[in-house]
Amino acid sequence: MRRYKTRVVSQRAQLGNSPENQIPAGGGMLRIWKESDRVLWMLILLYLVIMTVAALPTLQRRAAANRPATLLEMAWAAEGNLSEADRAAAQQRLTRHLAWMENNLPAQWGRYSIQERAEWVFQSMHEHLLFGEYDENQNTLSKALLEGNYNCVSATILYQILTDRAGLPTVAMQTRGHVWCRLLSRPELDVETTCPTWFLLEPHDQGQSPAIQAADEARTLSARGLAAKIPYNKASLAAAQGDYSGAIEYLNFALSLDPQDAAAMRNRSAILNNWAVACIGEKDCQTALDILERMEAQRPHDPDLEGNRSKIVDAVIDQWCHQGRYSEALRLLQMQGDPSQSRHSVRSLYQAWIQDAASRGDWYEAKNALRLAISAHQDDPLTVAQLRRQYRQLISG
Structure with missing residues (x-):
């Protein structure tokens, strides 16, 4: 038994080491498969790169759409029919002023109080941008930047953009027919953006302004709400000129920006x-x-x-x-819903109808109107009797 086992093992060893059963390392079908596998993965990687590059513009647009719009972007949109050329010119003027602010900040700017910083931004705005005049009907940011004229809406939008760049906390405020800016300092400070000498006024004189007089009636205004005041004011102007259709379009636009x-x-x-x-x-x-x-x-x-x-x-x-x-x-x-709110009544209209038909000699129409009136007042015998009497009097007359 031992010899038999030894011989079998020896045969197996010889069989395993025979040249016919050995596969050369790194050659044959194995090498062909590895080469094709590498090419396949390279093609897949190339496809993914191409698809990612192609999708970048779409991804960027989606990211921009999901990003909250800034006050400046909403102000441009709120102007509605603003041409690309005017927008570019106004944007360039604003960009130049923002660069000027950064290059001309006072020395030791960090030691200035919030109120002092707000005053510096305010003065630079009126000296370099709002150099024109107050115009009640000029509430667009583009014209404020290009022409220098302004009202409370355009001046407040611009001041908020500038203070935001300067890192100053502000919020727009509103009362009936007026908006302004509030500096969230301690204590809070209301800023009448249409008054170039606001920070030079005595407290008593500032107290006479609409912003201070509003007191508890003043309400905060979101960025969307502030931008919506542009078409809102345009609507008022259009209505005053008798353009009711245009006014309604402006108000619908304003409500699309600020539904509340x-x-x-x-x-x-x-x-x-x-x-x-x-x-x-x-x-x-x-x-x-x-x-x-x-x-x-x-x-x-x-x-x-x-x-x-x-x-x-x-x-x-x-x-x-x-x-x-x-x-x-x-x-x-x-x-x-409530006919009693009208100065007319069903009875008075039937009476007028019968009277008018009789005056024209159209007795067939008069009789038909009486028949309809009797049917309409079948639950009111007194009215029916009075209508019949009126008809007889007309005939006899």
Whole structure:
């Protein structure tokens, strides 16, 4: 048994060492496979590099879209129809001034108080940028930079941009019809950005300003809200010139920037109301009713508009009755939520219809109007009797 085992082992050893069963190291199919594998991975890596490079512009745009817009970017957007040339020129002027600020900071700037730094930025703004005049209707940043004229909106936007670059904490403030800047120092300091000598005024004189007089009525204004004041003011100017359609477009733009602007909502309703009244004066009843529907859709059940709404409806009914459109006038009156708010009633309109038809000698129309009136007041026997009496009197007359 031992010999047998020894011989088998020897045979196996010889078989394992035979040249026929040895594979040369680094050659044959193994070498071919490794070479193709390396080429494949190189192609995959090249593909990934190409795809990453191609996707960079898209990734950059997405990153820019997700980044909160700055006040400057929102101010440019809020101007709406600003040309690229004017924007570039205004941006260049602002960039030059920011560079001038950095190169001309007073010595030992770090030892200045927050108020002293704010005063230096303020004075440089009025000396180098806002060198023109106060213009109530000039509320765009581009014109402030290019022409030097300004109002409270454009001056406050510009001052906030400059103080932000100088590292000063500020916030925009608002009250009815006015905005300004508040320096978040200790104590806080309100800055009337439209007054070039603000920091030179005595406290008593500063106390007479709208900013100080506003007291607790003053409200903070976000960057979006401040930028939204640009189209908001444009809307007021357009409405004053009778361009109600343009005014509504400006206000819709303002509300897209700052949806919580209660003043813009109120102004939109007021301008729509004035537009509807103007349409009534031009005998354009259909447009007036379309505008009325927009008012109701935007601010339903607004108590401030109920009185105006009734006046518009009454004016339309008056015109339609004058044109002989009594059935339409009746439908409009009956569509109102509270017909009692109107100076018309269903009965008075039927009476006017019967009277008008009889005056024209159209007794068929008069009788038909009476029949409709009786049907509408079938639950009111007294009114029905009075209408019949009116009809008999007209016939006998």
